[in-house]
Amino acid sequence: MKRILEYVKKYKLFVIIPTVAMIISIALDMFNPHLIQILIDDVIKKGHYNMLKTIIMAIAGITISRTILGYIREFTFDYLSSRVSIDLKRDLFSHIQSLPFSYFDNMNTGELMSRVDSDIDNIWGTIGFGIGLFVENSIYFITASIILFSINWKLALFTLVTMPIIGFIAYKLEKEIDKSFDAISDHTSVLNTTAQENIAGVRLVKAFAREKHEILKFVKLNNKNYELNIIKTKIWGKYYPVIEFLCNISILVVVTFGGLFVIKDNMTLGELGAFNGYVGMLIFPMRMIGWLTNMIAQSSASAKKIFKIMDIEPEIKDKENPIRLPNVNGNIKFNNVSFKYNNEYILKNINIEVKPGSTVAIMGPTGSGKSSIVNLIGRYYDVDEGSITVDGYNVKDICVKDLRSKMAVVSQDTFLFSDTIKENLLFGKENATMNEIEETCKISCAEEFINSLEDKYETVIGERGLGLSGGQKQRLSIARALIRNADILILDDATSALDMETEYTLLKNLYERTKKSTTFIIAHRISAVKNADKIIFIEDGRIVEEGTHESLLARKGKYYDVYCSQFKDFQDIEKEVV
Template sequence: MRKQFAWLWKNMDAPFRRRHVIALCVCAFTCLLLLVNPALSQRLIDDVIVAGNPKPLLSILAVMLVVKLGREGLRYMMVIFLEKDSQNVVFNLRRRLFSKMQYNDMAFFDTHRTGDLMTRMSADLDWCRHFLSYIDYRIIDAVCTFLFATIYLLLVNWKLTLLLIIITPILLLITKFFSRHVRPRFVFMREKLSEMNTAAQENIAGNRVVKAFAREEYEKERFEQKNQAFMDSHLRINKLWLTFFPIIELLVNAIQLVTVFVGGLFIIRGELTPGELAIFTGLSWAVSNPMRELGNLINDLQRFSTSAAKVMELYYGTPSIVDAPDAVAHERMQGKIEFDHVSFRFDTKPILTDVSFSVQPGQTVAVMGPTGSGKTTLIHLLARFYDVSEGAIQVDDCDVKQWKLSELRGGIGTATQDVFLFSDTVEGNIAFGDQSLTQEDVMDFARRADAAEFAEKLPEGYDTIIGERGVGLSGGQRQRIALARAMAVRPGILIMDDTTSAVDSETEQYIQDQLRHLPYECTKFIIAQRISSMRDADLILVLQDGKITERGTHSELLAKRGYYWQTYCLQYGIPMDEEQSTASGSNSAVGAPAAGMGV
């Protein structure tokens, strides 16, 4: 618990730290003020009522009223300070956690569910705020109230006070036993909350898929299971608390019974005045109430501890892929690429094995192969989303590990088949990678990606909010905006991962022509299954089971009669059992139409 408090304290700005200390001191002082009115009540009973002297009555009542109002005013100020301090900490934490996530590597997001991360950024952070705004002052309030009241009662009558506090060790033992058993249940409940949030997030993100397959009832039942599991875990904690609660209440009420019964006997024996008994009856709650609250405070502390541990794991986590201490600064990326015997394993599973090839600046390399052959992994390694297991990747004759990540990734423009568009305008999405683009630049790159025509027809043109993930646009329209976004950063390497899979052949031909006449020089890295998308590439690679099985130009690969030739025959409707010479196959390939069906 000490580590977690020190961590929160570190994330509180200096002015708020001072105010937090003042607020907690005010809390302790207001606990001390609680003793004033019971002391005045003694005078009211002994000096006014019993003695029959009404003169001090008004002055005693006035002082009691001033003390009461002053105490409430101080506590109001204390609550305001604590709330502002806690909000400052949560603001700083949320900002730093979001920044942390921005720079975490792909492996982090592979192992953490979106719903779990959202829970850490919301519910778990809120418990950190709750600790600073409520739990810490309630602990000080309970401890100070108990100590001040006990010391004062000892001064009034030590015998009766000892009888009242003799129950304290029993309550502490019960509390310790409860605390030991409740923590694992809070950890379990936190996991169930994360699972429930993950299920809700996935359902919202995939609502179109759910509706397309009419799986609303199934999703409803799946969420119901997660919701039920979370509720059951919560009820198990409450059930544990309710097991101890009657015992605690019985012991707390025993304090009040002892006060009245034994106090009455002391008055009869002349060891206590009626006014002093009023002090005990007025402050017996100050001894018993902290005991009553102990269970709730432990509940809150355990829940805070569980949540803070999750947030701290994210806060102190460090990405494995960072800038090397001796990283080399580069100006504009030229686009020379070299894979030197590259192998990559993901959780011991081999994805790529001994991949080697090189591309000169301005050339076009195309990669094709069956699903799961490692095509997309190539571009992930090139952009250093992951580090290679063996071998090396060089860009402009410099190992990617020696590049600054911002310069390496800033020099690569990527457009993928699985397009993610932000809930922003068309212009905002195209200019996402370069906020300095002018309106004319945005329109020019939209034209090159064949996105200008439909963008201009939108209700507000380029200022139209296209919605989360590009809702309202077709797959081909989203791909064209993504391609315009990739081209707009004027990269040294332009990566197109099945970028034109959702567009028609005429649009594809137009885009390919525009790519040949970009206003800057760049190396093009094309991943596709359409022959028409890669036939003009300077180098075509065929990946199968993570290995390069074929390489060469379009004509050279047709002559080899391998995977590329088979794909070509399937797309252009050429029977593969026909006997064709290598030459005729190459000649027919050159003369074949550019259009083709995707596989």
């Protein structure tokens, strides 16, 4: 919780104002039992009725003042907690954005959502209500204890004898319930992940008629969540009734021994009434200690999870004084590059040289390392051995933001936001004009289907592009990349969902563009790569063939085998015709 207080310190004014309001309110409240004492001893017993009006006005004045001060305290504490919550969410989200691809490869979306949402809300509740209540109860406890000893130290000792026991029980409660909340927090992220994945993949679930299986899986996890909460409730039930019992014992002590002191004239009836009022101020904090322990333990568990993420150092970041690249020609070299993932070599001794404005196609079996090659250019992952240079500069020395701003990527996983087609395209270049958008959509062969929609570019598409075909999503993704007019263009299996005719037209448009980006095309179809300036065939993380379409066919190696398998039907037809 120390790190949470660092956020609180930034808003000192909103700590001071409610604290001052709280102290004044408590100070005013301390007069109430004393006024009750005067009312009993002087007004009722001695008949000084002329004091009644003054006492009533004083109590009314205190009540109204405490109401106003209470509003100021609650509002400012709530404002403080909201500001801290905003800052925490901003910092956590910003830090998540700085983490590399490798982090998200092993992290569930549901867990991150739990951290950004419910865990920060737990902290929000503690700051907005818990900390203020803790400070208030501490002041009440200390002040009321001092006053109780000043009224009758013997009775005060009898009353306070249970307090150390309550404190010890609260300590034990905090220790046990903290572990319980930790387990609940972990499992909540698993539950959220399961729900998120199922909702995102609901079409797949229905297509395979797996609704029952998914329901049973969720029910199992939900029952586990129930069991963890029952464990928490049992811990709470074991300790809180004892705290409540000891608090009631204090009241019994006051009534019993206080009554004896009044009978023996060791204290007045008014003093006993006042003493009872101050004991109430003492008992309320004791009753709240279990509830506060519960809240603090919950937010402490959440804070651990949040700062565990924020303590992760980004593996890929700028070196001190990185090279700034205002312009990029697009000369790219792989120099003896090797790359490991999970301690296993994915790429081995890769050497590639790409001239500015040329097109390089990469082919190979699934899992051969094709995507890994292009992912290394933008430092989405870092090489383990060798180096990659852009215009002669090692990518590790270049400012990451500058490097990636000169690139446009269409990945295998076509992702579109739940927004209009226009806004999805503006993601590539936020200040693009409508003319630029339309021109880009012509190149990507997306213009025709967009104009067939009722709202055209203002058409709102569903989550991840639902409502569009696979080919339509790919064409929009390509348009989003092209509108950036980047110096380096990467198309990672970006035309796999297109028909042959559309693919041919799109690639022809790319080759005829005025600006020649250094382009990498990863594809499985010969038709997508045959016009590239250089074709690289990769297998088991190594380059096994390299050349143009014609030279590779003449070599009759791996590329030739793929060509024959894809065009076998056409060759058979030609033979039949002959």
